Amino acid sequence: MNSEPSFADYFSQVQSTPGWEAILQSFARFAALPPHSRALDVGCGPGALARHLARDGHTVIGVDADPLMVDRAQYLATGIGGVTFEIGNVQKLRFEDGSFDAALATNVLFLIHDPAVGLREMARVIKPGGIVVMLNPSPNLTLAAAESLADERQLDGVARVSLVNWARAAESHRRLSADDARALFAAAGLTQFECVEKVGGGLALLAKGVKRNA
Numbered sequence: 229m230n231s232e233p234s235f236a237d238y239f240s241q242v243q244s245t246p247g248w249e250a251i252l253q254s255f256a257r258f259a260a261l262p263p264h265s266r267a268l269d270v271g272c273g274p275g276a277l278a279r280h281l282a283r284d285g286h287t288v289i290g291v292d293a294d295p296l297m298v299d300r301a302q303y304l305a306t307g308i309g310g311v312t313f314e315i316g317n318v319q320k321l322r323f324e325d326g327s328f329d330a331a332l333a334t335n336v337l338f339l340i341h342d343p344a345v346g347l348r349e350m351a352r353v354i355k356p357g358g359i360v361v362m363l364n365p366s367p368n369l370t371l372a373a374a375e376s377l378a379d380e381r382q383l384d385g386v387a388r389v390s391l392v393n394w395a396r397a398a399e400s401h402r403r404l405s406a407d408d409a410r411a412l413f414a415a416a417g418l419t420q421f422e423c424v425e426k427v428g429g430g431l432a433l434l435a436k437g438v439k440r441n442a
């Protein structure tokens with residue numbers, strides 16, 4: 229039997245740190261979904277954002293490419309109504325055009341080979357007038373910046389390790405500037421672009437856009 233901790237084990241711990249929880253709450257405030265939205269959380273991991281949105285009265289489907297993440301998300305959402313999870317790929321979603329009011333992705337698009345493909349899929353599955361919201365590392369998220377923030381906040385354990393790992397992932401994959409995000413949103417047919425930098429003076433870029441009416 230394999231007793232090695234999985235990425236789902238690790239990420240469940242990450243999502244339960246006060247720092248990560250604060251980031252997801254700040255993201256939900258930035259998203260500002262209209263009441264009772266039907267929302268898709270892509271790359272949901274163990275499902276903290278999806279649970280948060282469901283508790284706020286939205287109906288949420290969380291999708292993740294990793295079956296262990298989906299199992300964990302289902303387990304952690306036991307007893308919470310309005311949220312379901314399934315396996316899926318942001319680059320090829322199974323949903324019809326215009327199925328949702330909003331599609332969200334935190335710390336996912338920067339990991340994939342072509343974020344434009346993922347963002348186009350998210351835009352496709354929302355209704356005209358619906359919103360797409362994402363969070364990714366900003367160009368400020370370097371290993372040095374993460375270590376300095378961890379020192380300043382006196383983080384240890386998984387709180388420190390996850391912040392440093394996030395910076396490592398950003399350095400080895402991609403960071404998105406406001407101009408990068410604006411161009412990606414425009415290419416996906418999303419207007420009314422808004423963005424803001426958050427987390428320790430701007431390590432994360434949060435961006436939002438609205439699907440044009442046909």
Ligand SMILES: C[S@@+](CC[C@H](N)C(=O)[O-])C[C@H]1O[C@@H](n2cnc3c(N)ncnc32)[C@H](O)[C@@H]1O
Pocket residue numbers: 239243270271272273274276291292293294297316317318319333334335336339340
């Ligand atoms: C860094 S974790 C972020 C989890 C969660 N969104 C959060 O912010 O806490 C990235 C997640 O994206 C998932 N993922 C990576 N590529 C994906 C893809 N192409 N489609 C769907 N999920 C993907 C991973 O399995 C993982 O759960």
